[in-house]
Amino acid sequence: MEEKKKTDSVxxxxxxxxxxxxxxxxxxxxxxxxxxxxGVKKLYELGGETVHALRGxxxxxxxxEYVSIMGPSGSGxxxxxxxxxxxxxxxxxxxxxxxxxxxxxDTFELAxxxxxxxxxxxxxxxxxxxASALENVMMPMLFAGMTQxxxxxxxxxxxxxxxxxxxxxxxxxxxxxxxxxxxxxxRALANDPAIILADEPTGNLDLKTGEEIIHMLEELKxxxxxxxxxxxxxxxxxxxSDRVVYLTDGSITDIKRREDLxxxxxxxGGQTH
Ligand SMILES: Nc1ncnc2c1ncn2[C@@H]1O[C@H](COP(=O)(O)OP(=O)(O)OP(=O)(O)O)[C@@H](O)[C@H]1O
Ligand SMILES: [Mg+2]
Numbered sequence: 001m002e003e004k005k006k007t008d009s010v011x012x013x014x015x016x017x018x019x020x021x022x023x024x025x026x027x028x029x030x031x032x033x034x035x036x037x038x039g040v041k042k043l044y045e046l047g048g049e050t051v052h053a054l055r056g057x058x059x060x061x062x063x064x065e066y067v068s069i070m071g072p073s074g075s076g077x078x079x080x081x082x083x084x085x086x087x088x089x090x091x092x093x094x095x096x097x098x099x100x101x102x103x104x105x106d107t108f109e110l111a112x113x114x115x116x117x118x119x120x121x122x123x124x125x126x127x128x129x130x131a132s133a134l135e136n137v138m139m140p141m142l143f144a145g146m147t148q149x150x151x152x153x154x155x156x157x158x159x160x161x162x163x164x165x166x167x168x169x170x171x172x173x174x175x176x177x178x179x180x181x182x183x184x185x186x187r188a189l190a191n192d193p194a195i196i197l198a199d200e201p202t203g204n205l206d207l208k209t210g211e212e213i214i215h216m217l218e219e220l221k222x223x224x225x226x227x228x229x230x231x232x233x234x235x236x237x238x239x240x241s242d243r244v245v246y247l248t249d250g251s252i253t254d255i256k257r258r259e260d261l262x263x264x265x266x267x268x269g270g271q272t273h
Pocket of ligand 2: 078
């Protein structure tokens with residue numbers, strides 16, 4: 001099963017993958033890495049001032065890992081997400097997805113990658129307000145060329161999986177915050193992505209609902225064998241993480257493995273957060 005996934009990822013990258021296949025053949029360990037950021041720097045010019053949002057970030061994420069990016073507001077979490085997700089380009093450095101340098105992709109290839117390889121979840125859910133839960137989840141499938149009937153069946157199936165089988169026809173305004181984020185999770189899974197990028201997925205939710213979403217992401221990670229990279233301020237996220245990457249002022253200052261964290265669910269170091 002594991003072996004099959006590895007082969008699939010290189011063969012079905014769908015983007016010019018001969019270099020990826022060659023690289024993976026040369027160094028089998030590379031096929032394990034779904035994301036590799038190398039020396040990523042990003043500057044913003046704001047009112048004559050230069051903001052160093054990322055100061056040279058190196059980060060490798062393995063297939064099937066759950067990585068949380070922790071850091072205070074302004075530390076560069078969303079900027080790093082935008083780079084990894086191909087939503088923005090680094091000023092320096094490279095981002096590889098399945099060992100394909102995304103800077104080498106043309107507009108069409110990048111759009112393909114964003115549609116098929118990555119599922120995005122945002123703090124504010126970003127659902128289409130006039131569309132039902134079902135239609136919101138079908139949307140990426142239709143963009144990817146699936147027929148209406150197939151998209152409808154698949155979207156209903158994923159929504160059932162996230163516990164919203166009874167809410168298919170509800171619009172976002174008719175759903176609670178937690179339910180809306182479940183729809184967003186279902187939408188992120190629409191095209192069987194290799195990676196889910198979640199930027200503060202629990203930021204707008206209360207404690208209990210936030211925990212439910214984290215549990216769900218953890219389960220989906222195992223069930224669909226996706227890699228989850230999630231930015232957060234929220235210490236609840238840590239218990240679900242295989243690794244926690246600490247970002248401070250645009251640089252990675254620490255990386256901890258789950259076994260090195262003194263946590264139980266919802267607490268760290270014995271203190272509730
Ligand atoms: N489009 C932009 N133009 C100018 N500066 C920006 C832009 N986007 C981000 N920045 C700056 O880059 C730095 C990193 O911002 P970023 O949004 O990545 O932080 P963050 O860790 O996600 O913060 P938060 O936890 O508040 O979401 C901040 O100083 C921010 O002001
Ligand atoms: Mg942010």
